[in-house]
Amino acid sequence: MGNEPRFEKESMKQYVTSKVQQIPPSGIRKFFDLVSSGSKNTISLGVGEPDFITPWHIREAAIYSLERGRTSYTPNAGLPELRNEISHYLHREFELDYDPDHEIVVSVGGSEVIDLALRTLINPGDEILIPQPCYVSYLPITSISGGVPVAVETTAENQFKLTAEALQQSITPNTKVLILCYPSNPTGAVMSYEDWLPIAKIVEENDLIVISDEIYAELTYERKHVSFATVPGMKDRTIIVSGFSKAFAMTGWRIGYTCGHPDLIAAMLKIHQYTIMCAPTMGQMAALEALQNGMQEKDKMVNSYNQRRRLIVEGFRSIGLDCHEPKGAFYAFPSIKSTGLSSSEFALQLLEEEEVAVVPGDAFGQGGEGFVRCSYATSEQQLTEAIQRIGRFVNQF
Amino acid sequence: MDEFKLQILALLKEDARKNSNIISTMLGVPQEKVDQAIKEMEEEKIIVKYAPVINWSKVDDSKVTAVIEVQITPERGRGFDAIAERIYLYPEVKTVYLMSGSYDLQVEIEGKTLKEVATFVSSKLSTLDAVLSTKTHFILKKYKQDGIIFEDHEEDHRMMVSP
Ligand SMILES: Cc1ncc(COP(=O)(O)O)c(C=O)c1O
Numbered sequence: 001m002g003n004e005p006r007f008e009k010e011s012m013k014q015y016v017t018s019k020v021q022q023i024p025p026s027g028i029r030k031f032f033d034l035v036s037s038g039s040k041n042t043i044s045l046g047v048g049e050p051d052f053i054t055p056w057h058i059r060e061a062a063i064y065s066l067e068r069g070r071t072s073y074t075p076n077a078g079l080p081e082l083r084n085e086i087s088h089y090l091h092r093e094f095e096l097d098y099d100p101d102h103e104i105v106v107s108v109g110g111s112e113v114i115d116l117a118l119r120t121l122i123n124p125g126d127e128i129l130i131p132q133p134c135y136v137s138y139l140p141i142t143s144i145s146g147g148v149p150v151a152v153e154t155t156a157e158n159q160f161k162l163t164a165e166a167l168q169q170s171i172t173p174n175t176k177v178l179i180l181c182y183p184s185n186p187t188g189a190v191m192s193y194e195d196w197l198p199i200a201k202i203v204e205e206n207d208l209i210v211i212s213d214e215i216y217a218e219l220t221y222e223r224k225h226v227s228f229a230t231v232p233g234m235k236d237r238t239i240i241v242s243g244f245s246k247a248f249a250m251t252g253w254r255i256g257y258t259c260g261h262p263d264l265i266a267a268m269l270k271i272h273q274y275t276i277m278c279a280p281t282m283g284q285m286a287a288l289e290a291l292q293n294g295m296q297e298k299d300k301m302v303n304s305y306n307q308r309r310r311l312i313v314e315g316f317r318s319i320g321l322d323c324h325e326p327k328g329a330f331y332a333f334p335s336i337k338s339t340g341l342s343s344s345e346f347a348l349q350l351l352e353e354e355e356v357a358v359v360p361g362d363a364f365g366q367g368g369e370g371f372v373r374c375s376y377a378t379s380e381q382q383l384t385e386a387i388q389r390i391g392r393f394v395n396q397f
Numbered sequence: 398m399d400e401f402k403l404q405i406l407a408l409l410k411e412d413a414r415k416n417s418n419i420i421s422t423m424l425g426v427p428q429e430k431v432d433q434a435i436k437e438m439e440e441e442k443i444i445v446k447y448a449p450v451i452n453w454s455k456v457d458d459s460k461v462t463a464v465i466e467v468q469i470t471p472e473r474g475r476g477f478d479a480i481a482e483r484i485y486l487y488p489e490v491k492t493v494y495l496m497s498g499s500y501d502l503q504v505e506i507e508g509k510t511l512k513e514v515a516t517f518v519s520s521k522l523s524t525l526d527a528v529l530s531t532k533t534h535f536i537l538k539k540y541k542q543d544g545i546i547f548e549d550h551e552e553d554h555r556m557m558v559s560p
Contacts, residue, residue, distance in 0.1 A: 046558035053551050136560045265400040307408075307423035314422045318499075357557060384419070 023140045024092045027363025031347065035357040043363050045359040045374040047137060048185065050330070052249040055297040061289035062253075062282050070281055076273040078106025079284045085291040086257055094217065094227050102262040105269050106279045106287075110215045110243040110256040116268040117239045117258065117335075118177070122147040127178040131162045132362035133333075133371070135185045135213065150175070151366040156324050160189035171202070177209050180228055183216035183300035186364045186373035187308075187333045188326020193226045196298070200231040209264075210238045215256070216329040218247035218298060221306045225328070229259075236261045239268075246329075247298055248290040253283040266390070300337045305330050308376040308383055315387035316374075319394055330377040333361065337370045339397040347372055354389035400496040401426065402434050405496060406444075409435075410544075446453070452547045454539065462491070462507050463514045466500040466517075466532040467522065480527045489517050511535065 028046075029083070035044060077083060083100035098104050101364040107113045114137055122128065124146040130138050131152040142149040152170045154160045162180070174253075182191040192201075203210060210228060216320040217225040229238040243256025290298075300304060309326065316334045323334035336346045343360035350356050361368030376383060402462070408420055417435060421428040438444045453460050472479045477495055484504060485493040492505040504522070508514040515533070523531050539547055 026560075028558055028560050032556065035557040042557070044557040047555050048559040049555055051553065051555070303404075309418070310425050311422050341411075359558060380419070380423070 001364075007057055008264050010235060012335040019076065019144055019146075023143060026136060028331070028359060028394065031359060031363070033356070034348070035233040035351065038351065038357070039355060041355055042351070042355045043378070043382050043389070045378065045383075045386055046359045047333075047359040047375050047377060049251040049377065050246060051302065051377040051379065052247040052301050054248065054250050054253070055108060055290075055294060057293055057297075058248065058250070058289050062286040065285035070285055072281065074106075074278045074281050074284060075122050076278055077104065078279055079281075079288065082106055082284050082288045082291075083257075085288055086259075089291050090259065092227060095230055096227055096235075096259070103265055104257060104259050105265055105272060107243070107256045107258060107286060108279050109245060109254045109275055110213065110241045111137060112272070112276065113241040113243075113256055113268075114138065114211070114213065114380065115145075116271050117241065117264075118142055118145045118147065119271055120267045121169070121177050121209055121211075123176075125174060126175040127172060129167065129175060129178040129181070129208075130169055130365070131166075132366040133160070133186055133368035134179070135181050136364065138179050138181075139365060148174070153367055154187070154189070155367065156278075156322070156333075156371070159324050159327075160184060160187035160333070161191055161195055162199060164202055166299075167199060167202050171206050175206060175208060175267070177211060178203060179211045179213065181213040182228075183220055183225065183328020185216065185329050186331050186359070186361070186371075187324075188331045190220055190223075190328040191226065191228075191230070192223065196228055196231045196234075200228070200234050205236060206235055208237065210234065210396070211241060212238050212253050213241040213289060215241060216245050216246050217242060219302055219305060219330060220328040221302075221309060240266055244287050244290055246289075247292055249301060250286065250290065253280070253286055255279055255283040255287045305377065308380055310376075311380060312374060312376040312383055312387065315383065316390075319387065319391035321390075321394060330375055332374045332376060333371050334374065335371055336394075339394055341397070343369055343372050350390065350393050354387050354391050354393045402428075402438060402443075405434055405461065406438070409444070409447075415448075425445040437556040445544045450545050452539070454547075458509070458510060460507050461511050461514050462505060463518075464534045464536060465506060465518060465522065467504055468529040468531075468536075469501045469518060469525075469527045470529060471501075472527060480525065483525065484522065486516075487521065489514075 022176055058151060083104045085098040085100050086104055090098060118141050122145040126147050128142045128150050128152045129150050130156050139149045154162055154167045182189060208389050212226055212228045229235045229240060239258060239260040241258055244250040257337045312332045313323050313325055321334040326332050336343060343362050347358050347360040358372040358374050361371035404424055405420060407414055417428055417431040421431045460521055469480050471477050480491055481502060484490055489506050489508060490504055491507050494503045495501050506514050518531055518533055522528060
């Protein structure tokens with residue numbers, strides 16, 4: 001029995017659309033399979049989520065909501081109380097003003113919003129500008145939606161900030177959308193108000209729409225995050241992607257949200273209502289608690305990331321790796337060019353020889369080659385040990 | 398107290414063996430400043446001791462601990478302090494707190510056996526002139542002490558690599 005083929009047909013691949021077939025295998029996925037088959041002794045700096053468990057008061061609120069039988073659908077756009085609270089919170093923390101009734105939709109993570117926004121904005125052939133290295137979902141979703149991803153270069157010399165020059169060079173008559181992700185996964189780069197001004201000018205001149213992924217907005221370490229939508233003239237042109245995953249250590253709850261011009265939000269809601277109906281009710285109840293009572297715990301977590309950020313950056317520099325200072329998110333993005341290895345070779349050999357997992361920079365698109373992404377959302381003891389092991393590893397080159 | 402010293406205390410509270418070199422990196426200040434601050438706090442007895450938290454129930458010859466509510470009459474001129482001192486100087490006594498509410502001192506006593514603790518209470522504690530009454534509660538299990546959970550079931554369930 002056991003050896004009989006499970007499927008009648010050898011391959012069903014010809015039924016998959018060419019759009020989906022053309023999506024290259026995820027660099028992270030490949031590496032995940034390797035690491036997961038590795039030993040117990042492995043220290044992973046490859047994890048893209050907080051190492052905190054969701055604060056207890058938030059979990060408890062969700063349990064309580066279940067006990068009270070809050071198990072039905074919510075409105076498509078999300079619980080009105082939650083949208084209200086998001087509106088207050090954005091105003092209080094980031095000087096953003098959005099009407100909870102027409103300008104905010106609660107989603108299944110920021111991930112869903114990236115999909116909604118791109119599907120809403122892209123006509124076939126539209127060019128989508130993506131500063132790279134960047135978060136892994138922008139390119140494939142752009143392609144699935146019929147758009148043409150166009151890389152915009154960012155470099156370590158400029159702390160991986162988006163520059164007006166690089167942006168200007170990539171614009172053509174077909175350019176429609178610019179995707180921003182600051183604080184950045186994978187580089188940890190942030191943009192200040194002054195950095196935004198020349199970018200906003202180009203956006204205005206070229207009549208672009210901006211998808212601003214601000215999911216790491218709470219995780220900045222020198223100055224408060226500046227939302228692109230606060231730059232004069234940019235609010236109507238900007239769709240904000242955000243969520244609870246990173247700020248409140250709530251990745252598994254799958255709650256995010258988007259804010260923007262009511263016309264764009266209404267269009268995104270059209271897709272959301274038919275594909276998702278509404279974000280999970282229990283998760284929305286938890287998110288409500290997070291916004292109402294979670295600021296203190298959030299600040300503690302941010303403080304702790306900051307301490308570990310200093311530790312890892314100092315650590316890389318002490319073993320002779322160039323590491324620009326990441327000012328947001330929880331990733332360091334050191335250069336490994338001094339070893340003469342490609343980032344994939346580096347990651348593979350490091351895993352084999354020293355049992356430390358990092359993500360090769362080329363998994364994050366153009367410009368990532370020569371770097372590795374290291375998450376410092378792991379215990380200080382593990383970080384210290386990992387740096388020692390990496391130090392031993394790079395010493396041989 | 399300044400924020401800097403509070404941050405040092407928070408780090409040491411988590412791990413008293415953390416050296417000042419690492420603390421200085423984590424806080425982004427020179428090591429000398431950290432050393433100086435720690436020295437000051439030691440001298441001011443803000444940092445009293447660097448002692449491990451031990452889960453004694455895992456040690457073979459396990460101990461018996463009791464919490465005792467003690468009512469006392471304060472002493473003229475010295476209030477509760479003198480009598481508290483007479484109690485806390487016994488090595489068997491692990492903690493002594495002055496309390497508001499229906500009793501005055503909360504005393505924690507450790508002994509090898511139930512009998513040993515009971516004997517201490519009846520022969521040493523209750524016999525003090527100032528002691529009006531005692532109420533002994535034996536501790537059956539310690540779940541959490543001083544912010545530290547003894548058997549933490551919250552493991553790291555994250556995938557090894559994620560975007
Ligand atoms: C830049 C960025 N955007 C969006 C997401 C998606 O987050 P979620 O769907 O959990 O809200 C992530 C998660 O890693 C991310 O790093």
